[in-house]
Amino acid sequence: MAVLLVEDLHKSYGPVQAVRGVSFTVAAGEVFGLLGPNGAGKTTTVETVIGLLRRDRGKVVLFGLDPEKDPLSIKSRIGVQLQTVHLFPRLTVLETLRLFGSFYPKSRSPEELLALLGLTDKARSPVEKLSGGQLRRLSVALALVGDGEALFLDEPTSGLDPQSRRGLWEVIERLRGEGKTVFLTTHYLDEAERLCDRVAIMDEGRIIALGKPKDLIAEHFREKALEIPLAGLDDVAFFGDLPGVVRVQRDEDVVTLYTQDLAQTFLALSRLSEVRGVSLRNMVVREATLEDVFLHLTGRRIRD
Template sequence: MVVKVENLKKLYGKFEALKGISFEVEEGEVFSLLGPNGAGKTTTVEILIGLREKSEGKIYYFNKEMEKIDKKIKSVIGVSLQKTELFRELTVIETLKLFRSFYKDGYDPYEVLEKIELVEKEKERVKNLSGGQFQRLVVGLSFINDPKIIFLDEPTTGLDPQSRRKIWDIILEFKDKRKTIFLTTHYMEEAQFLSDRVCIIDNGEIIALDTPQKLIENSNLETIIEIDGVYEKFGKIIGNRTLVETNDPNSLIQKLIENKIENFTVRHPTLEDVFLKLTGKELRD
């Protein structure tokens, strides 16, 4: 067990941002924390890395209770937050060397440069990097100390699919090395593809925790028909789509055709469907 929290609470005045959540994160797994905006994901991460104080509860790292996240723990964790400010006038390699100097042990900056595929940008100033390049640099900084656990708080938000996939590759490489990844994300396919286990949180409470496949299997969801457009009489409206759950897809398809509705997809339920069923919201809400 790498990280464990018991009855973790966070209060801001009378508002309970976290209402007593408990979970464990095992060595070598990708553990994803999912929830709509305001659910408590970032608050949880910031408490675990020592940026915020908990109100109640217990935190354990490597089976040892931590009243505060001390320097010893901070030396073996890596962090990539949603918003990261860097020295914009420094070059990429200068930035890597600077962050490496903060730690006793870690990777050679040039090795990190290769892992994040920014060798050709070695002497480029940070301010001139594209969004995808900047985010790969931030992820590179999160593991430059060769941490035992890496916290990635929405590391691919706003990136193009190619840049996102490169970060996925980095995550999977570290998973292969038995590193532990604590991930929050706004992309459900990302969570389903990368995660060993998924913890769904809403309104400061955990409402589900299991492997992606078991969450889907235990949801009791039937066949999903996704219709392009808004058709309230058929199902639930999500943006400009209509989602219908059915155990008799053939009859429903016939009804759609009779109503001259032809733009629809028949599919098995996904983690996104489970999330929607449990929270009543899309992940980006």
């Protein structure tokens, strides 16, 4: 059953078309990721879906209701974390969680949430004394405090150190285990690949690919990727003539070869290295990732 249905969603800010015709559904219990670079329209999509922004055109159905028309009954069933959150600066973390808990018919224990997000030792700190990463984790805790059935997390891991990021991944895994529906946005491809049941890749206000991460990769790449660091080589077209290579992607001083036949390509490369003086010392072989999918579809890397 679909918790969320979005059809042909449009939203503009004056002359800027932030979202231009986006459609997708999110099923109950699913972790759904909206993936894309900054400015792709992810936040606008989230804010329109939860009724914080009015859409220009299209259809949004959340729990069978239109979030623009029936906000209060919807709002008590969802948890929302947004990008810019500033709270009462001199209220402590615990007090803030209690305040937000009072908005919902049932709420999770603040202490449990603090432990879950690694904020227990900050419980009595005023919010204004928190670091950026701690604020971000508090904002996630606030999204969870109402124990909503569906959670909307906008860039939950942005600005976090690697350890906190992993911690948050565990939190999301746990929410999945509890049967929650999670809708998150991210510009980290590894995160989307690892956490999400399905992802929608968004660029310039449109969804350019949608599906399970594995399927997306398989659809666009049956090949393995070979990354070779290059210095001072201008023409890389000759790599395309190597056996097995189906595509060559130049990205600053790294060239990526996508090959259907790793052994053949290897062999040819080692011969080439003698002839052309190409150094294979730091070569990396890897499976194709969502990053490759994005690069393939847009010609750009996601964090450019």
